[in-house]
Amino acid sequence: MNIDIFGYFAAILTTAAFLPQLLKTLKTKKAEDVSLITLIMFIVGVISWIIYGYQISSAPILIANLITLILNFLILISKIYFSKTSSQ
Amino acid sequence: MNIDIFGYFAAILTTAAFLPQLLKTLKTKKAEDVSLITLIMFIVGVISWIIYGYQISSAPILIANLITLILNFLILISKIYFSKTSSQ
Numbered sequence: 693m694n695i696d697i698f699g700y701f702a703a704i705l706t707t708a709a710f711l712p713q714l715l716k717t718l719k720t721k722k723a724e725d726v727s728l729i730t731l732i733m734f735i736v737g738v739i740s741w742i743i744y745g746y747q748i749s750s751a752p753i754l755i756a757n758l759i760t761l762i763l764n765f766l767i768l769i770s771k772i773y774f775s776k777t778s779s780q
Numbered sequence: 781m782n783i784d785i786f787g788y789f790a791a792i793l794t795t796a797a798f799l800p801q802l803l804k805t806l807k808t809k810k811a812e813d814v815s816l817i818t819l820i821m822f823i824v825g826v827i828s829w830i831i832y833g834y835q836i837s838s839a840p841i842l843i844a845n846l847i848t849l850i851l852n853f854l855i856l857i858s859k860i861y862f863s864k865t866s867s868q
Contacts, residue, residue: 705825
């Protein structure tokens with residue numbers, strides 16, 4: 693068995709995992725229970741992974757983290773947007 | 781500048797990021813808006829990273845993902861526990 697199979701499987705899962713969160717937030721129109729600090733720390737961390745991936749020329753790190761960044765950025769924007777609309 | 785600095789910074793942030801979510805969930809006693817599917821997919825992904833880290837003998841991948849696993853497992857348990865107590 694290819695030793696990298698768990699690496700690819702892991703990268704796909706820890707990236708795609710944020711899609712259900714985004715869909716749930718868009719559907720319920722709230723993300724009050726989702727920690728804002730977690731989202732911000734995670735996004736800054738993912739941006740650092742992208743810089744690191746670029747520095748060491750690792751396409752898998754770059755691609756996985758770019759998708760993770762987009763998904764988490766959309767979750768963050770949705771959370772902020774829905775928290776504003778619900779408090780009005 | 782050490783090329784690995786962004787890698788370490790990224791690993792610390794994307795690991796520690798889940799602590800505020802855990803603390804928020806324990807404090808508010810609810811995690812209704814946190815996606816269960818996201819948590820499960822993410823945990824399975826993190827377990828795969830641990831297997832991969834073990835296979836390629838990477839201590840940073842092993843350590844970062846073990847901490848991430850513990851934090852996300854505690855968030856999952858808290859979410860399930862509080863959803864049961866609130867529905868009673």
